[in-house]
Amino acid sequence: MTGNETRILIVEDEPTIARAVADRLAAEGFGVDVAADGPAAVERARAYEPHLIVLDVMLPGFDGLEVCRRVQAERPVPVLMLTARDDETDLIVGLGVGADDYVTKPFSMRELVARVRALLRRVERPRPGIPEAADVVRAGPLEVDQRARRVRLDGREVHLTPTEFDLLTCLLRNRGAVLTRAVLLEQVWDWADASGTRVVDSHVKALRRKLGQGLIRTVHGVGYSLDAAS
Missing domain, CATH: 1.10.10.10 (Winged helix-like DNA-binding domain superfamily/Winged helix DNA-binding domain)
Structure with a gap:
């Protein structure tokens, strides 16, 4: 997947952050869509079928953990969580409900893009080491x-x-x-x-x-x- 074939859903209730992330990912060649609360995020994930979700933990409606839980129950999709709290409990819960990676706010756009690309590479590439015959x-x-x-x-x-x-x-x-x-x-x-x-x-x-x-x-x-x- 490259360019506009790769769709990313950004779930963030702070308009300034959502716009900045969307603009940067669009400039990197990704297709982007944005949701600002929990219920909208689940609906957009269902309709947009993103290849990856950038998901804030703290959201109105219901939080990012619940969004992740509901989305993953319907279709496995890589999730990069954004959290303002560098707390081990929050991290474990987030990863436990289906997130793949996380970035703690404040973050650099360069770091965010690098994490997004790394996640996409992991999903796309064949895993080495186990022979092809051993399906x-x-x-x-x-x-x-x-x-x-x-x-x-x-x-x-x-x-x-x-x-x-x-x-x-x-x-x-x-x-x-x-x-x-x-x-x-x-x-x-x-x-x-x-x-x-x-x-x-x-x-x-x-x-x-x-x-x-x-x-x-x-x-x-x-x-x-x-x-x-x-």
């Missing part, structure tokens, strides 16, 4: 369909966000090995620095809530591993 990979009660990007646990389909799926498959193709947070940031998030370790931790917590606590092992002071015996 379906199993690990204990877990079944991962690489081609369809679907996950089942004990035969029951589990809804994962694009980033959660990529994190799971990264751990899966390195099963038994301990991956540091820096390595996960580079391979899953396309981040060249290790400044986003909380994002990794929060996504692991979200995966554990959906897949159970025993699948992903924490190696304290190092990183995470998918149990080779699973």
Whole structure:
């Protein structure tokens, strides 16, 4: 997806910020639409079918967390959350309801565009590492369909966000090995620095809530591993 093929929905109730973000993303070649409250955001997401949503947490009507929850229940779409609060609880809740990444206000437009492009690249590109023939990979009660990007646990389909799926498959193709947070940031998030370790931790917590606590092992002071015996 390039240029106007890529549609981005901006959900922000502050007109100055919404306009600035919309103008910058349009200048970068994206198609843009804007919603200013929770109910309008859900309706626009349904009608506009964006490839990505830039979503403020604090909104009138109902908040961005509820918007994310409702949108993801209908159709998986990458979500970049904007938050004025650098709070671990808010971050974990946001990622838990389906957000893929976050930017804390105030942010630079350059950073926002970089995060948007990184998210889109992750969704578009094929994931390396697992042979093409291995469309379906199993690990204990877990079944991962690489081609369809679907996950089942004990035969029951589990809804994962694009980033959660990529994190799971990264751990899966390195099963038994301990991956540091820096390595996960580079391979899953396309981040060249290790400044986003909380994002990794929060996504692991979200995966554990959906897949159970025993699948992903924490190696304290190092990183995470998918149990080779699973």
